[in-house]
Amino acid sequence: MLSEWPDYLGDKARTLHSPLRQINRSNVAQLEVAWTYDTGEKGEYQANNLIVGGVLYTATPSRRVIALDAATGRERWSWDPATTRAGKGARRQRGLVFWENEQGGEKRLFTASGNYLFALDPSTGTIIKSFGDDGLVHLGIGLDDADVPKVGLNTPGVTYQDMLIIGGFGGPGAVRALEVRTGKLRWIFHLIPRPGEVGYDTWPPDAYKTATGAMPWPGQALDEARGIVYVATKTAEPDFYGATRHGDNLFANSLVALDARTGRRLWHYQLVHHDLLDRDLPCAPVLLTVTHEGRRIDAVAQGTKQGLLFVFDRVTGEPLWPIDERPVPASELRGEMASPTQPFPTKPAPLVRLHYTEADASTISQAAAEQTLARIRVSPNFGPFPAPSLRETIMFPGFDGGMEWGGAAVDPQGVYYVNVNEMPWILQMVETRRADGSRLPRGERDYLINCAACHGLDRKGMPAAGFPSLIDIEKRRSREEIRKITREGFGRMPAFDRIPESQRDAILAYVLGEAPSTGGRPDEAGRESMGSSRTVPPYAFGGFRRWLDNDGYPAVKPPWGTLAAVDLNSGEIKWQVPLGEYRELTGRGIPPTGTENYGGPVVTAGGLIFIAATADETIRAFDKDTGKVLWSARLPFGGNATPSVYMAEGRQFVVISAGGAKSGRPAGGVLVAFALPKQFGKSP
Secondary structure: OOOOEOOHHHOOOOOOEEOOOOOOOOOHHHOEEEEEEEEEEEEOOOOOOEEEOOEEEEEOOOOOEEEEEOOOOOEEEEEOHHHOOOOOOOOOOOOOEEEEOOOOOOEEEEEEEOOEEEEEOOOOOOEOOOOOEOOEEEOOOOOOOOOOOOOEOOOOOEEEOOEEEEOOEOOEOEEEEEEOOOOOEEEEEEOOOOOOOOOHHHOOOOHHHHOOEOOOOOOEEEEOOOOEEEEEOOOEOOOOOOHHHOOOOOOOOEEEEEEOOOOOEEEEEEOOOOOOOOOOOOOOOEEEEEEEOOEEEEEEEEEOOOOOEEEEEOOOOOEOOOEEEEEOOOOOOOOOOOOOEEEEEOOOOOOOOOOOOHHHOOOOOHHHHHHHHHHHHHOOOOOOOOOOOOOOEEEOOEOOEOOOOOOOEEOOOOEEEEEEEOOOEEEOEEEOEOOOOOEOOHHHHHHHHHOHHHHOOOOOOEHHHOEOOOOOHHHOOOHHHHHHHHHHOEOOEOOOOOOOHHHHHHHHHHHOOOOOOOOOOOOOOOEOOOOOOOEOOOEEEOOOEEOEOOOOOEOOOOOOEEEEEEEOOOOEEEEEEEOOOOHHHHOOOOOOOOOOOOOOOEEEOOOEEEEOOOOOOEEEEEEOOOOOEEEEEEOOOOOOOOOEEEEEOOEEEEEEEEEEOHHHOOEEEEEEEEEOOHHHOOOO
């Protein structure tokens, strides 16, 4: 129904558009808090909430599912995965899936926790026992690799007829369709091709047996009338070293169109070849209709972490504007063969700067300018596709975009609204061998390969990003508690429930400062005799490190985050404005800089764009035609989620999950719903 928000990002086309207009340009300044609900949790509360039949369904940071009265915020029921075989849930979850059969009698609510998928009764929150194995399905279903160390789901799938189509993270890449009633596998499309399949020649011959990655975590869009599902995929693994996966690596970093009935490939386009920079597609594809060269075209738009926007005819896969293959730097790492070119669309123009030069030195103070200039002279940027090396390089655009997972909104006029980051990060690889060529002890080496990207080479973590320090962790948690966290996941850490226990013990021994373990004996191929067939890479990624000045601000000339409107009829940028501010800088007379932002926008028929996302605990309404801020309100915590818009009891609401915890901000877990005062009437 038009008054509801029944799907992740609003609808199966992922348009983030609401046809409601009770709240509009003339009255948006009168918005007030209608109700709040405190989940009692602290963490990255990123749920885009569903509203169906007057009930709001939300997924909390610990993966509880809660049903609320959409008009009042009163709790109806709550379900906790801690009461199930999956154990206590953890890791951010961005939404749920609601399914109802055509007759309107049978309903299911799908959620995931740890390595399991659940079907709940939306009326009561109880597990539907006839689904899967006593109510749950392992998310490794159909993935025939016994070495899968982790697999999970943080972005919900999409339903088509009696199927739930899902992606996930971890494991060898695949798109899968499950029967909504039984959880049985209906079809699977392998994103790491098998012999005889399209794309097989873009990998080493046996890659399909051992390779991982390419999992489509950002979500899918569905053209329900045509029965086509559009899938955005991630990087092949290891993310930053590809010597064991020479070639372009289809279907990693690709937009893939599949027959939703069978999983048969219809067309694809790879947006990053042989990715070495974690440039996975960060958001779900968006379906819209545009007027292109005088013809109405049903299109699909895909944003990227590079801040590039690719637009295709959704039926044929033809780009609406030419895409150039441009040269990019070669690799210096042993055995690596970086792609000589990468694709760049000729339209629309990039939504972020693609190079970080001396002209981009920070302008917020003389000290910041000197600091950024000094760093860039010793750690230069080589454009959006630098080849990883042992030398430190500034990564710009950064690892978190450009575009991010919050999605983009489109209106019926064919205008695309999206928020982007302009944050520099640091890129550097480290060797997994000592200077004399000998291997590091197994625990240290496995830590570098599996853990250092988040917890740091020095184990100090990145608390601002949600990755805690491991220094002296034995004083805070017992060995068994740490072991359990590695198995079940916690916070931003996924569950590693399928790694060999000997490998887990070796990593724990290293982290806890115990005697090093050499573990399995390497054979001639450099493989470890520890129950895994994977080759130990000679290099490991040095960790995700933001490049900040001494005062903690992004070490680049503002803006640091923006909101843009792109007319996809013409391919032209209509407007682009800073998104967010640091009030202490504004108080010093510095114009709003924008901030790092996570979460997406919603566009409404009332002529408004609602977006929170910023590092200043604020939600804003922009005029969709001009980019002017028409209203703003403070939130208890950062709204690092995408809002939902709906009607309940005659009132239009805008609701946001406010959990903070990103960008080093305070953490909580509160739902905040806004509406006009009741005297404004009840017209839709």
